Amino acid sequence: MSDLSVLIVDDNEVDRYLLRRQLYETGLNLEVFEEVDGGAALTFLQNFDQNSADCPDTCPPTIIFLDINMPVLTGLEFLEKFAILHRREVFRSCIVMMFTSSEQIEDMHSIERFEFVKDYLVKGSISAADLRHRVERAISID
Amino acid sequence: MPDRCTEIARGSIVKMNISKKLSIIVLLTIIEVSITIGAACEIAKGATFQQLNVLHLKFNAQFSRKLVDIQNGARINPQSLTNVVTDVRQQPLDCLTLVNFLDEFIMKQIGTHYALGLCQSDIDVANSALIAIDRYAEGSIGRSALLTELQTAAEEFNANSAEFEPPIAKTVAFILKTLIPLIIFISIFNIAFITYLSRTISASIRNAIGMLQHSNSERDLGDDVEENISGELAELLTVARQRIRSDILNRELSTELELEVEKRTESLQIVNAELAEFAYRASHDLKAPLSSAKGLARFVSQDIxxxxxxxxxxxxxxxxxxMEALEKLVVDILSLARADLGTDQKEPVDFKILIRDIKGRLYGQTEDASFAVIEDIEVSTPLVAEKTRLAQIIENLVSNAIKYRDAKKEKPFVIISVSDDSDSYSLTVQDNGIGIPEARRSEVFEMFKRFHPDVGAGTGLGLAIVKKHVDYLCGKIDFESSEDGTTFAVQIPK
Incomplete structure (x- = not known):
């Protein structure tokens, strides 16, 4: 049984792989799910919502690592939709950590209004120890 | 007729230069002043004549007293007598020196000229008296002969003196009577004429002002000036007009210059912003594969x-x-940078060879036997341009057609057609691929834009490169896209 379940939402396969490997490197006991875009991630979460009635033991992912530039549903579009979902009891404990290569100020500003977004990680700029520290801090803030 | 002549004469005065009018005014004033001074001199001369006559009478009286003394037996002193007679002779001499041609003329006209004859007679009498005195002194004549001579002279002097008074008074009166009205007349004439001239001067100035105020915009000011105004005013207006015109021209030029500078600054700012955006996007897209590779390399060593x-x-x-993605990106950025420079040699482009080469380079992507690359080339006169530009335009469009082929369609294809008419070449690249999402069509030619990130590995620069080349060749590019496929149409002017 894992301590934490996380969902990586990114269209880039290599980026997903790198994050997954880095998360394992942190030494945290994790269960990692992956989705390739915002739409797929939303479907995944909605299914979770339905399944939770049948299997009360399964938890929705505690942390969602979210890319911004994605097809179908971009990171920001996903946040808009997830904000509605987040009001529900089952997702109350979910937090989002942005995981993107974009360092544009506008992007950082436009996500500020979502209180469940706890951190903003820039791809390729973070070490495993750093990642562990940021994850623990995000959870404890929550 | 005389009316017309006066009219013409007045017209000629009105049209006269302002400076000429002013010269006439000055001349008239000089004449008036000279006549006045002349009259004053004449009157003063009259007074002098009167004074001389009084002096003459005084010396006459002295002479007469001396004569009476001699008759009463006094001793004759020739020197003293000579002195007295010389004194008596002096005034008529002075009178004759004072008289000028004009005086003589006037006196002749009014019949007072005989006064001058009286002077001459006095002088003659005095001269003969002096001769008699000299002869007495020499002893040529006796006392009684001298006395008789002197007696005659004294009578002559007194008679002439009495006669001299009236013509002089008459002459002075005449001068006063004629010259003063003449002066008054000339002064009045001067005042009238000067007033008239100054009114014509101010009228022509007012006329000019009026003409400028009510200037008909359809008429040229130069024509107006030529027709209505003459002399210095016309010159003044012409010069002022030239000056104003050149001032306006200068102002227009400087305004134009300012606008030009503003325009340049604006376009420079746009170019700067584009460059900054490009630098950001390029470095961002260059960094992504690099940091991925870095992470992967670390895991490789961990895995080993x-x-x-x-x-x-x-x-x-x-x-x-x-690394392949990175290489492709760098190559594309280089192509993009080179598209702005016109460094390559221009040569006639053989589209058949060009497309054959492109097909060779894209062979790896079209291995799938079901993907058809169809060409339709009909060019009457070969296009002369830098070959690499045409190659990059066609290669990017064809490579997109291959990359975004629609797997659901049975026979994916791309048709490359090149044709020309009298003034342009047209190149179309048509495919039956997945099309461009409708919402993103306005961004098609922007840099680093990818609409199908899940398909293949594009750099987002291909169509930006195409657009740059087409712009460089002064052509235009359009496209149509739907689920049935996309068609790009390029027009390049001959």
Whole structure:
């Protein structure tokens, strides 16, 4: 049984792989799910919502690592939709950590209004120890 | 007729230069002043004549007294007598020196000229008296002969003196009577004429002002000036007009210059912003594969340490893919940068060879036997241009057609057609691929824009490169896209 379940939402396969490997490197006991875009991630979460009635033991992912530039549903579009979902009891404990290569100020500003977004990680700029520290801090803030 | 003549005369005065009018005014004033001074001199001369006559009478009286003394037996002193007679003779002499041609003329006219004859007679009498005195002194004549001579002279002097008074008074009166009205007349004439001239001067100035105020915009000011105004005013207006015109021209030029500077600054700012955006996007897109490769390389070494060689191999392959993407991106950025420079040699382009080469380069992507590259080339006069530009335009469009082919369609294809008419070449690249999402069509030619990130590995620069080349060749590019496919149409002017 894992301590934490996380969902990586990114269209880039290599980026997903790198994050997954880095998360394992942190030494945290994790269960990692992956989705390739915002739409797929939303479907995944909605299914979770339905399944939770049948299997009360399964938890929705505690942390969602979210890319911004994605097809179908971009990171920001996903946040808009997830904000509605987040009001529900089952997702109350979910937090989002942005995981993107974009360092544009506008992007950082436009996500500020979502209180469940706890951190903003820039791809390729973070070490495993750093990642562990940021994850623990995000959870404890929550 | 005389009316017309006066009219013409007045017209000629009105049209006269202002400076000429002013000269006439000055001349008239000089004449008036000279006549006045002349009259004053004449009157003063009259007074002098009167004074001289009084002096003459005084010396006459002295002479007469001396004569009476001699008759009463006094001793004759020739020197003293000579002195007295010389004194008596002096005034008529003075009178004759004072008289000028004009005086003589006037006196002749009014019949007072005989006064001058009286003077001459006095002088003659005095002269003969002096001769008599000299002869007495020499002893040529006796006392009684001298006395008789002197007696005659004294009578002559007194008679002439009495006669001299009236013509002089008459002459002075005449001068006063004639010259003063003449002066008054000339002064009045002067005042009238000067007033008239100054009114014509101010009228022509007012006329000019009026003409400028009510200027008909359809008429040229130069024509107006030529027709209505003459002399210095016309010159003044013409010069002022030229000056104003050149001032306006200068102002227009400087305004134009300012606008030009503003325009340049604006376009420079746009170019600067574009460059900054490009630098950001380019470095961002260059960094992504680099940091991925860095992460992967680290895992490869971890995998090797852990003995998981399969995973290491997989990651090494991933690194390879990242590096290929990076290489492609760098090549595209270079093409984009080179598209702005016109460094290559221009030569006639053989589209058949060009497309054959492109097909060779894209062979790896079209291995799938079902993908058809169809060409339709009909060019009457070969296009002369830098070959690499045409190659990059066609290669990018064709490579997009291959990359975004629609797997659901049975026979994916791309048709390249090139044709020309009298003034342009037209190139179309048509495919039956997946099309461009409708919402993103306005961004098609922007840099680093990818609409199908899940398909293949594009740099987002291909169509930006195409657009740059088309712009460089002064052509235009359009496209139509739907689910049935996309058609790009390029027009290049001959």
């Amino acid at each position: 340490d852990a003995g998981d060689l399969d995973e290491a191999k997989l990651n090494a392959q991933k690194i390879c893919i990242q």
